[in-house]
Amino acid sequence: MDVITAIHTRRSVRAYTDARVDAEAVRTMLAAAMTAPSAGNGQPWEFIIVDDAARMAKIPEIHPYAGMAPKAPLGILVCGNTAKEKYPGFWVQDCSAATENLLLAAVGSGLGAVWLGVYPVQDRVAAFAAFFELPEKVIPLSFVVIGHPKQEQQRQDRFDAAKTHLNAWQKGKFPQF
Ligand SMILES: Cc1cc2nc3c(=O)[nH]c(=O)nc-3n(C[C@H](O)[C@H](O)[C@H](O)COP(=O)(O)O)c2cc1C
Numbered sequence: 001m002d003v004i005t006a007i008h009t010r011r012s013v014r015a016y017t018d019a020r021v022d023a024e025a026v027r028t029m030l031a032a033a034m035t036a037p038s039a040g041n042g043q044p045w046e047f048i049i050v051d052d053a054a055r056m057a058k059i060p061e062i063h064p065y066a067g068m069a070p071k072a073p074l075g076i077l078v079c080g081n082t083a084k085e086k087y088p089g090f091w092v093q094d095c096s097a098a099t100e101n102l103l104l105a106a107v108g109s110g111l112g113a114v115w116l117g118v119y120p121v122q123d124r125v126a127a128f129a130a131f132f133e134l135p136e137k138v139i140p141l142s143f144v145v146i147g148h149p150k151q152e153q154q155r156q157d158r159f160d161a162a163k164t165h166l167n168a169w170q171k172g173k174f175p176q177f
Pocket of ligand 1: 010065
């Protein structure tokens with residue numbers, strides 16, 4: 001699958017079949033996440049892979065919009081390790097790029113996934129940190145719920161010329177300019 005097709009067919013998938021996600025696909029997604037760009041190539045990320053159904057079943061207790069998690073075979077918690085940051089404060093952008101790469105690799109592997117936001121909601125950050133026994137300098141950014149999608153995803157294109165600005169705010173819009 002080419003990258004443009006992957007981007008446009010990536011949708012948040014919240015309904016999964018009973019099929020497990022094989023180890024090769026997990027490696028593919030983690031490798032994609034770890035190949036994301038990062039400030040100064042600092043790669044200040046850590047990943048917790050959750051394949052234990054009992055733990056997935058508890059995710060809705062620590063996240064209010066995670067109703068799909070108990071029915072998914074896999075979750076990956078993306079965390080920033082602030083002890084490994086090269087340029088302080090950029091870990092959020094680094095780990096967001098890693099999360100998006102992970103989502104696109106899921107599409108490329110025939111899987112479906114949804115990004116659950118954790119950071120910067122402080123009670124969620126605290127709850128995930130406690131549940132996954134994170135060290136103090138490791139901050140959870142996103143929890144990605146993954147499985148084999150029950151339905152095929154429709155292609156989306158949200159291009160909006162009104163959100164484009166040529167050279168400065170007021171000058172013009174693509175494609176007219
Ligand atoms: C930072 C962030 C946080 C999100 N949090 C949740 C969430 O808690 N629960 C959920 O079901 N979806 C969550 N989503 C998925 C969005 O709802 C979804 O991306 C958006 O509705 C667009 O739909 P699409 O992903 O299918 O294109 C989140 C997405 C992002 C980027």
